[in-house]
Amino acid sequence: MATLTKKQIGGVLARQGILIAFAVFILVFTIANPKFLSVDNLFSVVRSSAILGVMALGVTFVVISGNLDLSVGSMMSFSTIVVLDLHDQIGPFLAIPAMFAMTMCLGAFIGFLVGYLRLNSLIVTLGMLSAIHGLTLTYSGGQNMDIADKEGTWFSVFGQGAALGIPVPILIFAGLAALLGIVLAKTAFGRKVYAVGGNGTAATFSGIKRARTVFTCYVISAACVATAGLIQASRSLGSQNTVGQGLELEVLAAVILGGASLLGGSGTIFKTVIGVLILGFIQNGLLLMGLQFYVQFVVTWVIIILAVWLDIAAKRGKLWSPIA
Amino acid sequence: MTDAKPVLHLDDIVKTFPGVRALAGVSFSVMPGEVHALMGENGAGKSTLMKVLGGIYQPDGGAIYMGTDKVVMAGPLEAKAKGIVFIHQELSLAEELSVAENIYLGELPRKRFGRVDWATLTERTDAILKKLNVGFDAKTRVGELSIANQQMVEIARALTVDAKAVIFDEPTASLTDAEKTVLFDVISDLKSEGVGIIYISHRMEEIFKITDRVSILRDGQYQGTVATADTDEEAVTQMMIGRTLDLSRNASHHELGDVALEVRGLSCGKLYTDVSFEVRRGEVVGFYGLVGAGRTEIAETLFGLRDPSGGQILLDGQEVRIHSPADAIARGISLVPEDRKGQGLVLGMNCRDNMTLPQVDDLKAGPFVAEGAEVAIFDQYRDRLDIRTPGWKQQVGNLSGGNQQKIVIGKWLSMHPNVLIVDEPTRGIDVGSKSEIHKLLRELAAQGYAVMVISSEMPEVLHISDRIVAMYSGQITRTFTSDEVTEDNLIQAISGIKSGQAA
Structure with missing residues (x-):
């Protein structure tokens, strides 16, 4: 019991490490550029984080269930391209549900492979990252996709609209976060996600259908990706085939940064939202400091490493240990 | 010296x-x-x-x-x-x-x-x-x-x-x-x-x-x-x-009820063959044998984790087929598994959530889990089983082995099962908690549960069982009543040495 207390103290220190680092970032950014803390800038950060954030909400379910989803970036490209193409062919009313159905089928396929066939999620979704990219390019013939009549469609409301002065992407992100937060924290399904990720065998021994739970997590993740694709398509009304490329790592960074363990069984939607915002503020801060946009790819990597390290450190109560 | x-x-x-x-x-x-x-x-x-x-x-x-x-x-x-x-x-x-x-x-x-x-x-x-x-x-x-x-x-x-x-x-x-x-x-x-x-x-x-x-x-x-x-x-x-331990034979007999579980000629490939036994309400049946004798595999079959290759399982006289743990639970069979940390508990979850896990679908308040009902269940079994924890929010991984095992037992008791299967009830548990769990299993039988206990510890089997099924190499060699059994004839039965009479 005594060692445990020590562990807990170490754990709290390690957890706060990320907040302390964040506070230092904010301080440096604010000193470097006072605009950083302005209301306009804060709003713009949240707005530009919305797409990433919506995807991170879904991936949170997958990660808590003890799996990974590295396919969300290329899946988002797929959703964007498909909805833009269908927009002009069958109209937005039908295009949106059709795109959701197709994207969720991809999620269901991954869920089948990982949940029912018990294949390793890293390999499955890494493979799907490439396969879906191929699918998107085949679909589009490698061409950029544009809506013909950009002025005359109401479709732009999801990415460009605002209600009560709040941009719609933020409203969607907030609404979805609230909904999924409640699903995860308050429903029986949410409880099962934690149980399956915490100890899949024990969950099975308690009569929980593990495969079905994992399957559902991937379908939820795909639905979130479809929503992100909708916002993306609606914002730009035209897109390249690679619009979501690399987002899978940023999403994962946000989820881990929020404190979800890659081993599964822990994390919350609220924490993921915090993770998304931290990531957004750091990237914004780097831009305001005049650094090139591309620096953020390196920074994202550093953040992932830092977050994983602190996660492990929190578990063993030390920053470094010769034994696991 | x-x-x-x-x-x-x-x-x-x-x-x-x-x-x-x-x-x-x-x-x-x-x-x-x-x-x-x-x-x-x-x-x-x-x-x-x-x-x-x-x-x-x-x-x-x-x-x-x-x-x-x-x-x-x-x-x-x-x-x-x-x-x-x-x-x-x-x-x-x-x-x-x-x-x-x-x-x-x-x-x-x-x-x-x-x-x-x-x-x-x-x-x-x-x-x-x-x-x-x-x-x-x-x-x-x-x-x-x-x-x-x-x-x-x-x-x-x-x-x-x-x-x-x-x-x-x-x-x-x-x-x-x-x-x-x-x-x-x-x-x-x-x-x-x-x-x-x-x-x-x-x-x-x-x-x-x-x-x-x-x-x-x-x-x-x-x-x-x-x-x-x-x-x-x-x-x-x-x-x-700080007190003495009761390891006497269980002598007090109470009224036995109907047969809750009957197994006829059950086989599962090479793991065990042609196994038949019955467990009545109010009875503790001990399964004793060497590791690999097939006892855990029988429990896993009854709990829907393995498909039998032959034979019948009857619950209250009705033949049933059990395809998954969810099936088994729905039919009133509960298993306290051998590997407490690996199979019994989600260590990172709190005490309450672990205890209500099998019935989380049923505890509903509108679309949500009824947390009040969950806490009530936890409180009830904490008191009944004397689980020592600061509160339901405590992570199960922080409890002692004995208290962890009580959480698993409480989890199944709160499902009101007909048949309770307990595999190695006191493995890795200290001696004080051991006797509490023994006493608990006896009490549960007295309250009318049909209890199956698998154990590799002879004193434990002798202490808590009304009848003892001895297994050797996938087969039942003999079934003892508590009056017949001695350490010698039990050892004979699990070593594959043929004894004169079969019960």
């Missing part, structure tokens, strides 16, 4: 952690050539004491003496250099490396340019192995060895230093009887060379077989040291838990 100087003397060791006094002034000595047992329940402070001795923790008070010198153990390497060697319960060997490489890991003899001197390595290792009288050589890959032989490699590693004191921590946990004999021979060799031995174990019969003296800890307090020859199990238990 009285004239010689102790090889190791711990004097008034105190160790506190925030909020806990883990060791409150513990003193004891180990003489050369003595096997000294250290006993206590889980959490009594044995591990902490050994970590102080091994230099992993620094004591807050007291001193360690080796011979007449006061020593400070700055770290594990220093403890080893001073001749204090630990043989841990969990082995730390590299399976892909040879025996010799494992023994000298980190200290391989070198030639020029850092090349390993294989000839010297093999020679030195074989010399040590010869001393241990084992049936493998320096070049054997460790992964090919049995657990007992792997333990021998650990011991051989200990012998590369000039060991003054060797600490065995639950060394027999995973050994067969034959392997234990070899281990005890090695211990007696070490003993004859004047090495002091500290032997930590929960198993009374071993303590009384091989140790010279016993020191007992309870809640971090030193309870005293007694000569093994002058004491008995009851006295030692009393010192460990």
Whole structure:
């Protein structure tokens, strides 16, 4: 019991490490550029984080269930391209549900492979990252996709609209976060996600259908990706085939940064939202400091490493240990 | 023993952690050539004491003496250099490396340019192995060895230093009887060379077989040291838990109800064949046999984790097919599994959520889980089973083994099952909690549950069962009533020796 207390103290220190680092970032950014803390800038950060954030909400379910989803970036490209193409062919009313159905089928396929066939999620979704990219390019013939009549469609409301002065992407992100937060924290399904990720065998021994739970997590993740694709398509009304490329790592960074363990069984939607915002503020801060946009790819990597390290450190109560 | 100087003397060791006094002034000595047992329940402070001795923790008070010198153990390497060697319960060997490489890991003899001197390595290792009288050589890959032989490699590693004191921590946990004999021979060799031995174990019969003296800890307090020859199990238990333990045969018979579970000619491939038995309400049926006799596999079949290859399962007289644990649970079959941490609990979840996990779909308030109802269930079974935890929010991983097991039992009782299957109910649980769980299982039967208990501990089976099913190699060899059974005929039945009559 005594060692445990020590562990807990170490754990709290390690957890706060990320907040302390964040506070230092904010301080440096604010000193470097006072605009950083302005209301306009804060709003713009949240707005530009919305797409990433919506995807991170879904991936949170997958990660808590003890799996990974590295396919969300290329899946988002797929959703964007498909909805833009269908927009002009069958109209937005039908295009949106059709795109959701197709994207969720991809999620269901991954869920089948990982949940029912018990294949390793890293390999499955890494493979799907490439396969879906191929699918998107085949679909589009490698061409950029544009809506013909950009002025005359109401479709732009999801990415460009605002209600009560709040941009719609933020409203969607907030609404979805609230909904999924409640699903995860308050429903029986949410409880099962934690149980399956915490100890899949024990969950099975308690009569929980593990495969079905994992399957559902991937379908939820795909639905979130479809929503992100909708916002993306609606914002730009035209897109390249690679619009979501690399987002899978940023999403994962946000989820881990929020404190979800890659081993599964822990994390919350609220924490993921915090993770998304931290990531957004750091990237914004780097831009305001005049650094090139591309620096953020390196920074994202550093953040992932830092977050994983602190996660492990929190578990063993030390920053470094010769034994696991 | 009285004239010689102790090889190791711990004097008034105190160790506190925030909020806990883990060791409150513990003193004891180990003489050369003595096997000294250290006993206590889980959490009594044995591990902490050994970590102080091994230099992993620094004591807050007291001193360690080796011979007449006061020593400070700055770290594990220093403890080893001073001749204090630990043989841990969990082995730390590299399976892909040879025996010799494992023994000298980190200290391989070198030639020029850092090349390993294989000839010297093999020679030195074989010399040590010869001393241990084992049936493998320096070049054997460790992964090919049995657990007992792997333990021998650990011991051989200990012998590369000039060991003054060797600490065995639950060394027999995973050994067969034959392997234990070899281990005890090695211990007696070490003993004859004047090495002091500290032997930590929960198993009374071993303590009384091989140790010279016993020191007992309870809640971090030193309870005293007694000569093994002058004491008995009851006295030692009393010192460990502060009261006596009831291990008498279960004599009180109550009315048995209807047959709740009947199994006819059930087979599952080669795991077990043609198994038939019945369990009545109000009855505890014990399943006894060697590891691999097929008992756990029967339980797993009844719980829907394995598909039988033949035979029938009847619940309340109705034939049923059980395809999944969810199926089994719906039909009122519950399984408290063998591996508590691996199969029974989600350690990172809190007590309440673990307990209500199988019925989380049914506890609804609108679309949500009814947390109030969950807390009510938790409170009810916490009180009924006397689960000691600060509150339902406590992570299950932080509880003691006994309390963890009670959470698992509570989880199933709250489902009001018809048949409760309990696989190894007290594995890895300290002696005090053990008797509580035994009592609980008896009470449950008295309340009308049909209880199946699988156990590898004979005293346990004898103590709690109304009837005992003996298994050998996938088959039931005999079914005993509690009046018929004796230790002798039970051992016969599980060893595959044919006895005259079948019950």
